[in-house]
Amino acid sequence: MFENEEEKLHDIRIQIEQQGIPNSRLDGAIHQGMERAKREQRLKQKNRKKGIWTLAISAVLLITLVTSIRVSPAFANAVSSIPGLEKIVAMIQYDKGLTAAIENDYFIPLGISQTRGGLTVTIDGYIVDQTGIVVFHTFHSRDELGNFGDMYIDMDVEGTKRGTSVFGYPHDENAKTYESYSNFSFEEASNVGNKMARMNIKLTHQGDDKKFDFNWTLPSSMLQGEIYELNHSVIVEGQKMTFEKAIIHPLRTEILINFDENNEMEILNFEDMHLVNEKGEEWSKIMNGLVSKKTSENKRSYFFESNFFEKPEKLFIKFSKIQALPKNESDLVINLDTKEIIQHPLGYDLRLIESSRKGLELHLYEKNFNYGLFSEVIDANGESINLESSGFSPREEFTYHDVIFENHSKTPIVHLPLVFFPNYINGDVSIKLK
């Protein structure tokens, strides 16, 4: 019917097909396009990773971004006698345990520096106990700091198994100085007296990869944590949990809880658990850093600000609200290939926005729920997938969650055990610690 037109179209097709192909330039174009996309992807991932890095898979971290720090005049006065300590004190204002450690001369000044091409890193000092080490450092650049690229700070203390590390990135890329601290916890409490501490920092500064290595020896004696055997069981909405013991270390207080295996619900997070003394003074959960970790199938450790130095006469553990989910709904199950949520807590609006064998993005329609939902991804073979990064950010109507795997998932189905979720059980509980 339209033979004439079709013939003409065919002629054009032949003409186009007869033209030569600039093969090597074509390959060059493909290469450049791919590199550009990869570069952009790396940048994106780095931005997402800011301020958080997890090594321990079963650990739960909570990062609160502190934008302004207020120091009470009395407190500022008390520390002004120690030169150079003000800025450090300001940084840890919101952690009563760390603050008390400094007030009690538990901070060890170091002042060692290294310079690499216009960037100087100084280790100002540290606080150490048997559970971890908090290192204070200052980055000073001749020119602007920039964003440090894929910065990585690694801490290795002789005789300990590496646990979790938390460190921050410069929030003002145009500034020349960035003062911060890194918080490292050991996998298990161990005696690190006289041991060698090694800190490696890798970063990109003004287009160059730079490495810094610091070594120093830890002091011979260290304050020991105080152990309180509790063995106190409570039942909240039918869920039995036994508070086995509490250990008050200088840097953190650890509470070990055993959850009855016959419980119908998986206990996720004690929303308002805190420690309180006889005068009503409170110590809360760690705000920046490790908040809890699974120690075995039904056991978890929770971490609180330390009151090691305050030595309260009486101490109680209190809570009223617990995040919990029915055990058969406490794993999010996702098919990465078909982009479907196979299992999720009933009655909640959870939407899978994107997924591939390399990661996924979720929206949870719940206002004011500022927690990351998961910290671990397990494939269908039961193997834990190494995570390159995971993050969350609150939006107006929902919270955004994403996770990127280091390698591709071998199976389309993955399980994500939920560690935080806005489903609650309630009951007023008070347990005497001492």
Place this chain on the structure above:
Amino acid sequence: MGELEVVKKAIAGDDESFLLVMQQHKESLYRTALAFMKNEQDALEAMQEITYRAYKKIHSVKEPAYMKTWLIRIMMNYCQDQLKKRNRFTNNELLEQEVVTSQVEQLELTEALKTLSAKDQQLVYLKYFQGVKIKDIAILENIPEGTVKSRLHKIMKKLRQHFTEEGGVKHV
């Protein structure tokens, strides 16, 4: 490893497989770019841009069997956007240079194609230049085969009209 396996791996995010897929379709993609952009330099630039876009979006490909058409579609969209942008700036001199290099009759058709909507241009391109079957176009567009046929029919009618009216070029 089969072709489809490679495509699946590419969709899953494997860099090496992605490169293989691009290598496999580079000729078709380049010729598509050439058909729209009309010169090597622009076509190469389009190739780079399309590699970049494909790499970012490949995870969203649902049907591995249609990888090639998916790529060609991104290429066409890009080229049409570029041409639209460029039209605002092109001066007549450039247009005349193009005229010299093309044969007159084909130029008429090319000009006639330009009068079609972007969507119709893509349809013509897929059907007549890439030889994609009507059945596959229907699946891709998620419309019945009959609709594809009637759209093509309308397009052909338009093209014929263009030729029967005198001097198609003037109408552009």
